[in-house]
Amino acid sequence: MTFDMESYVDLDLPTRRSPGGGSFDADAALDLVTEFCISRDVYLGTKYSVIPQLDRALRIASLIGPDRRWSRIARWSGNDDTGAAPGAIVPNDLRDILYSRFVAAMPDARWLPPISVVSVSRWARFSQSMRRARDLDLGWIVPIHREVLLVPMPTVRYADGSAGVLHDDTGRPAIEWSDGSGIYYLRGTEFGESVYRRIVDREMTIEAVAALQNADQRSIALRYLTxxxxxxxxxxxxxxxxxxxxxxxxxxxxxxxxxxxxxxxxxxxxxxxxxxxxxxxxxxxxxxxxxxxxxxxxxxxxx
Structure with missing residues (x-):
């Protein structure tokens, strides 16, 4: 995936309905993150941008590089008292789980965890402004060189009666970002959008199912044949x-x-x-x- 670095900023996100029925207020979140940066003395010359998808924010970070000023406050991230290896992410909540999922797919971003844990839930353990930002449904902050990227929480959908199994067969992404994009899952297995839609729209034949490369995908797609x-x-x-x-x-x-x-x-x-x-x-x-x-x-x- 490539980016036009002159136009990656997306601030046209004033309000979004959250999974819990609240809303994401970009302006309020920006104010709270600015307040947090002032309290940690990393605000001078820093600008702020809202990025809809976490994987996109992390790829931007891997291209631009970290803000070295944050390395001196990385201990405030909350990792120091978890017993984990230095820089490791312990998946305590959904923010950590999703963060680990996307970082694991980015071998060029191994520098990210040691510089800062971006989960707002972890910063909220030590910061009132981050607690308020978490309540507004802010998911992560990603510090890059002289900039902080803010990523709202996605809507996450699970299979009925199967806690933690990502699933939606109604045409919506199981992980849906604030701009409506997302990742499609059926019964915990990821699908590309085109294949996913052919499955849930009942357009697959048994031969097309057999042609899928992934065995888990074949098993699930077979169950959607009419x-x-x-x-x-x-x-x-x-x-x-x-x-x-x-x-x-x-x-x-x-x-x-x-x-x-x-x-x-x-x-x-x-x-x-x-x-x-x-x-x-x-x-x-x-x-x-x-x-x-x-x-x-x-x-x-x-x-």
Whole structure:
């Protein structure tokens, strides 16, 4: 990813709705960060910019370089009393977790953690202004040469009943930055936007699913195929129908999908096709654990 360093500043972020129902006020956040920099004597000649995405802010930082004045106050970051190795980030909250995720993908940014921990939650342990900024949904501050980059918290979405599993299949990024951009996840697995949209819009064929390079992506994408996509040209066979009309099908898997299976699961997948009595035009597909499907009974498989 490349940047036009003359135009990377983005201050057109006056207000954003936060995940908790509050809002991000860029002007108020800028005032609080300025107050913090004054209290730490790193404010002279410093300018401030709001950057919507953390990974973008970190890449800007890796190009421009750190503000060496901050090295003398790095001990205030809160890492000194965690027992971690010098400069290590301990993932105590979402800000730390996301920060670690993006730094880990940037081998050229290894200098970042020792200079300063940018999580506002960590600075908030020692600064009232940072506590107030955290409450405004400011996520991170990234000190670079004579400048501080402010990054608002993203909206983060998880799978229902699965704490910490990034997921959204409604067309929205599971990590959504303040400018609407983001990263797409299904059941904790990251997808590029174009593939993600083909999956959730039910536009994939079983052959297209098999062509995906990542085994986790193939496994998840398979579960989003419609009944028609599973039946048409796939060789799926009806093997049983129970008294309620639920039908058990056996689906022969393309070689790449078959190789994804645990040992002993065979070359087939199994699914039960049912129809909601309240919505007879809407068929439902429930995937069956293969060892249950091997018994060839729709009733027992559905249970």
């Amino acid at each position: 009944f028609e996509q599973l039946i048409n040209g796939s060789g799926a066979q009806l093997v049983d129908t129970d008294v309620s009309g639920a039908r058990l099908y056996r689906l022969p898997l393309p070689p790449r999908l078959a190789r994804d299976r645990p040992p002993g699961y065979g070359q087939f997948d199994y699914f039960v096709h049912t129809c909601d009595t309240g919505h007879p035009a809407c068929p439902f597909v429930d995937w069956v654990e293969p060892r249950s499907g091997l018994r060839y009974k729709a009733e027992s498989s559905e249970a």
